[in-house]
Amino acid sequence: MLKDTLREVVRSQRKDLDSSEYGVEREMLGEIDLAIPFAVVLSGVRRCGKSTLLRQLAKKVVHYYFNFEDSRVAGFEPSDFQKLDDVLHEEFGERGYYFFDEIQNVEKWELFVRAGLDKSKKFVITGSNASLLSRELGTRLTGRHLRHELFPFSFKEFLALEGKKPGVNAFDEYLRLGGFPAYLRFGKQNILRELLNDVIERDILARHSIRDSKTVKELALHLLTNSGKEFSYTGLKNSFGLGSTNTAISFVSFLEDSYLLFTVPRFEYSLKKQRVNPKKAYSVDTGLSAANSASFSADSGRALENAVFLHLRRKHREIFYFKRKGECDFIARENKLAAFQACYELTEDNKERELNGLVEALTELKLASGLLITRDQTDSFTVGGKKITVVPAWKWMLES
Numbered sequence: 001m002l003k004d005t006l007r008e009v010v011r012s013q014r015k016d017l018d019s020s021e022y023g024v025e026r027e028m029l030g031e032i033d034l035a036i037p038f039a040v041v042l043s044g045v046r047r048c049g050k051s052t053l054l055r056q057l058a059k060k061v062v063h064y065y066f067n068f069e070d071s072r073v074a075g076f077e078p079s080d081f082q083k084l085d086d087v088l089h090e091e092f093g094e095r096g097y098y099f100f101d102e103i104q105n106v107e108k109w110e111l112f113v114r115a116g117l118d119k120s121k122k123f124v125i126t127g128s129n130a131s132l133l134s135r136e137l138g139t140r141l142t143g144r145h146l147r148h149e150l151f152p153f154s155f156k157e158f159l160a161l162e163g164k165k166p167g168v169n170a171f172d173e174y175l176r177l178g179g180f181p182a183y184l185r186f187g188k189q190n191i192l193r194e195l196l197n198d199v200i201e202r203d204i205l206a207r208h209s210i211r212d213s214k215t216v217k218e219l220a221l222h223l224l225t226n227s228g229k230e231f232s233y234t235g236l237k238n239s240f241g242l243g244s245t246n247t248a249i250s251f252v253s254f255l256e257d258s259y260l261l262f263t264v265p266r267f268e269y270s271l272k273k274q275r276v277n278p279k280k281a282y283s284v285d286t287g288l289s290a291a292n293s294a295s296f297s298a299d300s301g302r303a304l305e306n307a308v309f310l311h312l313r314r315k316h317r318e319i320f321y322f323k324r325k326g327e328c329d330f331i332a333r334e335n336k337l338a339a340f341q342a343c344y345e346l347t348e349d350n351k352e353r354e355l356n357g358l359v360e361a362l363t364e365l366k367l368a369s370g371l372l373i374t375r376d377q378t379d380s381f382t383v384g385g386k387k388i389t390v391v392p393a394w395k396w397m398l399e400s
Contacts, residue, residue, distance in 0.1 A: 001073065001080045006087045009072050014091075017065050023052040023181070024161045028148055034061055034097070039113055039123040039141055043133055044150035045259035045284050046199055049181050050126040053150060054099055057124055063097035064088040068105045076105075081112040100125045104132040110140035117144055129203055131257040151314055152285045153179030155307075155397040161185075168376040171394035175303045178287020192291035196220070196260070203258040208250075215240055219251055223261055223281040225293035227306045228329070230278035252281075259284055262313060267320035267331045267361075280321055282309040300375075301344035304393060305329060308342040308373050311397050324364070326357030331365065339370040346374055346390060355383050362386045371396070 026049060032040055034057065042050050051067070058065065066084060068076060076084075088095075098116065103109045104127040113123050127133040137145050153161060155174050161184055164170040177184060183191045200220060205213050219240055223231070233248040242248050255261050261284060266277040283289040283296075286306050290297035297303075312319055312332050322328035322339070330340040341358040343350065358370045369387040379390035 001075060003083050006084050009070055010087050010091055013067055014065060020055055024157055026053045029056055039145040041145050041147040042126045042150055046128045047180055047182060047195055048150055048152045050150050051101055054101060054126055058099050061097045062095050063099050064095050065099045067101035069102040078108040097122045102126055104129050114140050129257055166398055168394055175286055175307055178285040180285055180287060183287060189291040192288050196292055199258050199260055204254045208254060216251060220255055221292060224283045224289045225296040227282045227302055228280055230280055232278045264319055264321055267322045282306050304344045304375060305342040322361040324360055326360045328357045328361035337365050339367055341372045343372060344375050346377055355381060355388060358388060359383045359386050
């Protein structure tokens with residue numbers, strides 16, 4: 001690229017950055033340590049607020065900034081990094097931090113980052129494709145990066161944005177609207193419909209040279225709006241007329257890489273069993289699913305379960321579902337295992353099923369207690385020597 005073009009873009013982006021709003025402070029802001037000599041990587045679905053978090057971090061240090069999603073730099077190549085670096089130094093002098101937005105758009109970006117780390121430079125980078133980031137981070141920056149996954153607004157962040165008091169009414173609204181900042185600000189469902197199209201077109205179809213956009217979108221909608229239901233790759237192959245099971249596996253992995261959804265395996269001690277058993281899928285945002293499907297928006301129980309999953313996923317990388325005679329919605333593993341059941345409303349009709357599934361999981365996992373998360377009920381039970389605490393989801397999300 002021409003150096004003059006890069007200079008024009010750098011100046012324009014800097015002006016936009018300096019004039020942009022600070023926004024609602026993200027909970028993750030306090031977790032990120034900019035002093036360590038590693039690249040800080042912020043990953044997550046498009047439009048979830050990564051650029052805003054980047055701006056909030058940028059307020060803390062003197063830095064360079066460049067956004068690789070800018071259409072004016074669509075032809076940026078690895079060899080242009082040196083020109084960009086020269087322009088940044090000429091415009092702003094010597095600065096220790098580089099803030100790079102959507103860097104995965106440039107091949108071999110990690111070579112420049114690695115070279116800068118070797119010179120004691122510090123980097124904060126964002127990306128919206130999990131596999132692209134992972135591949136480069138794993139091969140070139142092993143042990144030299146710390147990764148943080150950002151999601152659409154949590155319930156706590158939703159309250160801060162909307163200026164609402166904690167309570168079940170605000171939680172009902174959160175379940176319905178989800179947490180994408182632009183949608184919460186403007187309230188137009190078209191924002192979420194176009195977001196889904198944008199992710200599928202740019203992060204899946206274009207990136208993987210897939211022509212069958214109709215099938216990919218139908219598959220995405222099926223999984224996004226049937227959260228919490230078991231699926232198998234063979235079943236998806238048959239339902240959507242895919243050529244092979246491997247095609248189904250690839251399509252689902254592309255959807256996961258773009259952070260549109262997450263797959264959850266059944267808990268098994270055997271990895272072989274875990275791989276062959278059916279999985280479940282959960283949407284990255286309840287509002288996104290509701291805006292793109294009338295059936296999801298009408299199912300409050302499914303939305304609650306999805307919201308519980310997302311809250312757990314913010315804290316835990318490993319989440320499973322448990323199924324033997326009964327079923328427990330979530331087993332989360334960090335340093336230890338913990339069991340969670342999600343139930344929109346606990347009634348005399350469903351109490352035995354919900355409690356027994358949770359107790360069965362606690363017994364097999366040798367855990368003393370578990371949580372049953374509801375819309376707005378508080379209670380406690382002791383079943384089979386196991387303590388079950390019933391908590392409202394809105395309180396749990398603010399306290400845990």
